[in-house]
Amino acid sequence: MRNTLIIIFSISILIFISCSSPNEETDMSFNKIIKGTVSDSISTMPIDSVEIILKSLTSSAYSHGPVYTDSSGKYRIDVGSGSGQDLYLHFLKMGYHAKQLFISQFLLNKDSTILNIRMIKK
DSSP: OHHHHHHHHHHHHHHHHHHHSOOHHHHHTTOOEEEEEEEETTTOOBOOSOEEEEEESSOTTOEEEEEEOOTTSEEEEEOGGGGGSOEEEEEEOTTBOOEEEEEOTTGGGSSEEEOOEEEOBO
């Protein structure tokens, strides 16, 4: 009887651990995407190779990127598990003023958010 209880208890713990451990497939279904185009503020031409980093104000451990804009100025960044934190995007390109954009939870209510950015030349 005692051995049976120990076995049942052990199986219960294993089931609990396997259910509570992170699963990449499950986590991916909750990821949020931010995408858009980065362009020059005067000419409105797309800017390629802009470095974009996603960071958290509250957790120095959370950082994602960098990702870079393509030749059409388009970018796409996966917010991932940081969607519950105070986040900001940092845009960097030589010859342009750096830009930081704070991301509110309102913007992350959808699976995908479009943020088009205009950068100012130095």
